[in-house]
Amino acid sequence: MDFSLSEEQQMLSDGAEKFLAAHYSFEQRRALLSSEAGFSEQNWQTFAELGWLALAVPEDAGGLGGSFIDTILIMEAMGRRLVLEPYATTAVLATRVIAQSRNRELRSSLLSQIAQGTCRVALAHGELASRYDMRAVQTCARPEQDGYLIDGVKVMAFDAPSAHKLIVSASIADTNEIALFLLDANTLGVTVRSYPLIDGTRAADVEVAAVRVNRSSLLATGREALEVLDEAIDRLVLARVAEGLGAMEVVLQLATEHLRSRQQFGQPLIRFQALQHRLAEMFVEIQETRSILYRGLAHIEAPAAERRAAVSAAKVVAANAGRIVGEQGIQLHGGVGMTEEYQVGHYFKRLIALEKAFGDVDYHLERLAGSGKGV
Amino acid sequence: MNFEFSPEDEAFRAEVREFIRANLPAEIACDARRWFNPKVDNYRRWQGILAARGWGAPHWPPEYGGTDWSAIRRHIFMEEIYKADAPDFFWQGTHMLAPVLIAFGSADQKSRFLPKILNGEESWCQGFSEPGAGSDLATLRTAAKLEGDHYIINGQKIWTSDARESDWGFFLVRTDPTVKPQRGLSFIVARMDTPGIRIRPIRTIDGREELNEVFFDNVRVPQAQLVGEPGMGWTYAKYLLDKERTASAFLYFNKRHLQKAKALASEQFAGGVRLIDTPAFSRKVARVEADLLALEWSVLRILAQEKNKYDLNAVVSALKIRGSEMQQRVTELQIDALGPLALRHFERRDATIDDPTWMPGWPELAIGASSLFLFERAATIYGGAREVQKNIIAKLAIGS
Ligand SMILES: Cc1cc2nc3c(=O)[nH]c(=O)nc-3n(C[C@H](O)[C@H](O)[C@H](O)COP(=O)(O)OP(=O)(O)OC[C@H]3O[C@@H](n4cnc5c(N)ncnc54)[C@H](O)[C@@H]3O)c2cc1C
Numbered sequence: 075m076d077f078s079l080s081e082e083q084q085m086l087s088d089g090a091e092k093f094l095a096a097h098y099s100f101e102q103r104r105a106l107l108s109s110e111a112g113f114s115e116q117n118w119q120t121f122a123e124l125g126w127l128a129l130a131v132p133e134d135a136g137g138l139g140g141s142f143i144d145t146i147l148i149m150e151a152m153g154r155r156l157v158l159e160p161y162a163t164t165a166v167l168a169t170r171v172i173a174q175s176r177n178r179e180l181r182s183s184l185l186s187q188i189a190q191g192t193c194r195v196a197l198a199h200g201e202l203a204s205r206y207d208m209r210a211v212q213t214c215a216r217p218e219q220d221g222y223l224i225d226g227v228k229v230m231a232f233d234a235p236s237a238h239k240l241i242v243s244a245s246i247a248d249t250n251e252i253a254l255f256l257l258d259a260n261t262l263g264v265t266v267r268s269y270p271l272i273d274g275t276r277a278a279d280v281e282v283a284a285v286r287v288n289r290s291s292l293l294a295t296g297r298e299a300l301e302v303l304d305e306a307i308d309r310l311v312l313a314r315v316a317e318g319l320g321a322m323e324v325v326l327q328l329a330t331e332h333l334r335s336r337q338q339f340g341q342p343l344i345r346f347q348a349l350q351h352r353l354a355e356m357f358v359e360i361q362e363t364r365s366i367l368y369r370g371l372a373h374i375e376a377p378a379a380e381r382r383a384a385v386s387a388a389k390v391v392a393a394n395a396g397r398i399v400g401e402q403g404i405q406l407h408g409g410v411g412m413t414e415e416y417q418v419g420h421y422f423k424r425l426i427a428l429e430k431a432f433g434d435v436d437y438h439l440e441r442l443a444g445s446g447k448g449v
Numbered sequence: 450m451n452f453e454f455s456p457e458d459e460a461f462r463a464e465v466r467e468f469i470r471a472n473l474p475a476e477i478a479c480d481a482r483r484w485f486n487p488k489v490d491n492y493r494r495w496q497g498i499l500a501a502r503g504w505g506a507p508h509w510p511p512e513y514g515g516t517d518w519s520a521i522r523r524h525i526f527m528e529e530i531y532k533a534d535a536p537d538f539f540w541q542g543t544h545m546l547a548p549v550l551i552a553f554g555s556a557d558q559k560s561r562f563l564p565k566i567l568n569g570e571e572s573w574c575q576g577f578s579e580p581g582a583g584s585d586l587a588t589l590r591t592a593a594k595l596e597g598d599h600y601i602i603n604g605q606k607i608w609t610s611d612a613r614e615s616d617w618g619f620f621l622v623r624t625d626p627t628v629k630p631q632r633g634l635s636f637i638v639a640r641m642d643t644p645g646i647r648i649r650p651i652r653t654i655d656g657r658e659e660l661n662e663v664f665f666d667n668v669r670v671p672q673a674q675l676v677g678e679p680g681m682g683w684t685y686a687k688y689l690l691d692k693e694r695t696a697s698a699f700l701y702f703n704k705r706h707l708q709k710a711k712a713l714a715s716e717q718f719a720g721g722v723r724l725i726d727t728p729a730f731s732r733k734v735a736r737v738e739a740d741l742l743a744l745e746w747s748v749l750r751i752l753a754q755e756k757n758k759y760d761l762n763a764v765v766s767a768l769k770i771r772g773s774e775m776q777q778r779v780t781e782l783q784i785d786a787l788g789p790l791a792l793r794h795f796e797r798r799d800a801t802i803d804d805p806t807w808m809p810g811w812p813e814l815a816i817g818a819s820s821l822f823l824f825e826r827a828a829t830i831y832g833g834a835r836e837v838q839k840n841i842i843a844k845l846a847i848g849s
Contacts, residue, residue, distance in 0.1 A: 200789060202790075202811070203718050205717060205720075205724075205788050205789070206719070206788065206789070207719065207720050207721075210720075210721070229789075229790070229810075229811075230789045230790060230792065230793070267808075269793050269794070270793075270794045271792045271793060271794055272792055272793075272794045272819050272823065273792075277793070279808070337581075338583060338584050338585040339585045340585075346836075348836055348839070349836070401777075401826065404826045404830075405826075405834075405835070408583050408584070408830055408834060409578070409583060409607070409608045409660075409827075409830060409831070411826075411830070412653045412654055412660075412824075412826060412827050412830070413652065413654070413660075414652040414653065414654060415651070415652070419653075419654035419823075420654070422654065422826070423654060426784075426792075426823075427792050430784070430789055430791055430792050431792065434785065434788055436719075436727075436729045436730065436785075437719075440729065
């Protein structure tokens with residue numbers, strides 16, 4: 075075993091740090107937060123130029139076909155800066171779904187557009203009644219002559235407001251089968267109702283009302299659709315564990331700096347051992363998160379059962395750590411920790427957003443408990 | 450020991466319940482239930498309704514418009530208020546300032562201020578904390594210098610809740626820089642529109658702007674607005690904080706919001722089953738519920754004046770610690786119930802607040818749930834941070 079990064083990986087990681095340090099100061103991020111789109115189109119283009127959008131695109135589709143570790147390194151760096159661009163949604167989740175699709179035409183045209191930064195794709199899958207259940211899809215696709223007629227309402231489609239295309243899941247009428255369709259976001263009959271999320275990113279409810287699509291927009295169907303979705307979401311979840319890890323490390327750093335500089339009772343707060351122990355507890359959580367992330371990485375290419383258990387274990391550990399680290403981060407700051415003007419609260423909000431997206435702790439505990447793939 | 454409410458107390462409960470039922474306007478209850486965008490006028494109106502019945506400030510002595518209710522009856526009253534989704538009091542005026550005025554204020558101050566607190570005409574904010582003086586409050590620096598018959602105030606307060614909605618503020622200021630920090634403080638009141646007072650709102654992570662900075666630039670306040678004796682500010686501030694010993698449990702708030710969490714979990718489904726019926730979630734609710742039941746009886750033990758071998762201050766600090774953690778846990782349960790839906794951020798100006806057709810199918814209780822969860826992170830910070838409460842327990846109950 076060797077946990078050190080290769081030279082290329084180190085370069086990728088350093089490069090990400092460096093770019094984000096220059097373009098993602100707290101002030102720069104604040105300006106983005108209040109902008110119309112909520113992120114920077116220019117940054118997105120830079121992501122493309124740096125090759126980040128091509129990391130997960132297979133070589134045969136014009137991508138870099140890098141190892142998943144590369145993606146993880148980028149995500150950790152993005153977590154440190156609370157990046158707002160919908161990177162994970164397009165470059166991890168959607169890219170993976172499309173890369174696994176047997177629709178050759180869509181696959182090659184979309185992936186190259188994604189890699190070039192000209193197309194963002196979001197997943198519109200969750201529904202009001204589905205919570206985290208992947209299979210509970212009420213949106214209906216009725217087979218017609220050369221295509222389907224789709225009807226339904228999706229909720230909490232992350233990053234849909236800025237997406238050019240949507241991957242929409244639907245149940246094929248009169249079957250138990252699920253299918254994944256690719257729709258233009260501006261298709262007539264598709265209504266995207268946007269709203270902000272607590273961490274500053276955007277999501278939308280997507281209404282699909284009597285939308286006709288032809289067979290060529292089908293990405294996957296039946297068992298395969300579920301498997302593709304399941305695997306892609308697992309990758310996303312693990313990538314976002316890395317993002318949370320990056321965020322947690324910064325929280326610890328911010329809290330430490332604050333306790334060093336804040337004076338009460340005639341001394342810096344860090345002199346109080348009770349508070350030092352808090353920092354130590356946060357440190358423990360962060361250590362364990364990195365370990366479970368690496369373990370997840372080791373199993374990401376494993377057969378589905380192992381992969382799923384490993385990802386769920388990672389999510390559970392990271393979400394729990396995120397709560398502890400995030401909450402303590404605010405607590406140790408006192409009143410200023412509660413303000414929008416200070417950084418630590420923004421980290422807390424991102425950590426909560428990570429926790430509640432794509433399976434909360436209960437969901438992943440159940441997946442892990444039922445897996446028979448523990449210790 | 451006798452664990453029962455007396456039949457008279459139960460009759461009292463029925464009377465309170467009936468009064469609220471007959472007199473609480475539906476739009477005010479709705480506003481309080483939604484909590485997210487309360488209209489100040491509603492609160493003032495409700496305070497007036499209670500005052501007209503003689504219940505505007507049950508904890509004040511009768512001669513000032515209060516009642517002679519026992520602590521247990523006041524508890525029953527608050528339970529019924531919250532059960533009916535009636536607004537809580539404008540706490541800073543009714544519960545913080547008023548007891549100090551009643552104990553230490555001049556006759557003029559009492560007759561000028563108390564009636565308008567009672568009928569909801571004037572509301573108050575509390576300005577103690579400063580940027581450099583949080584947990585270590587005694588080192589605060591805002592200075593008040595006597596010139597003729599006016600105090601000239603210079604300095605800055607921070608975290609002043611509701612400053613912009615308040616007509617008046619009460620402040621701890623330093624009137625004597627030459628003595629021990631605690632001895633040099635005085636308690637003074639000022640209209641918030643006094644020339645030289647400038648208020649800057651602070652946006653918190655929940656997206657609201659309840660907190661403020663309050664700047665004093667040569668603010669002239671008549672000497673008659675100093676409460677009690679100069680140099681006694683610290684004593685009065687402690688009196689104020691000690692007065693409502695069980696308030697920090699936030700018992701009624703916690704009960705109401707646990708109910709909401711359950712309501713949400715009954716509307717949400719996981720794998721086709723109501724979330725509240727899943728073993729994982731129902732146990733999570735039960736876990737919080739067990740602690741809340743304990744907290745309730747901790748409150749009752751204090752209200753019933755149990756003879757306790759521990760210093761009451763340590764007992765009250767324990768209540769504050771658990772009570773503030775419960776505020777966090779009940780609101781956590783709400784976002785846990787909502788799952789991914791909890792991530793939506795609502796602004797007060799959102800059209801959705803008054804027109805839920807903007808979010809068809811969404812639970813109405815989702816509005817503002819994440820904001821409340823985020824705001825409650827402060828519960829373990831304000832009113833004596835958790836760590837400071839632990840220091841008190843260590844010193845008074847354990848003996849460090
Ligand atoms: C939502 C909210 C509403 C508020 N409303 C008001 C108001 O209306 N009026 C008003 O005057 N004030 C108000 N406050 C201020 C509040 O009382 C202070 O925030 C509180 O006293 C803590 O002070 P601080 O924020 O400066 O934190 P600090 O005192 O800087 O504390 C930072 C951290 O260090 C810890 N710490 C401090 N001292 C010790 C110690 N000796 N040992 C171990 N740990 C320690 C604290 O527990 C905390 O975790 C409000 C605050 C908030 C967040």
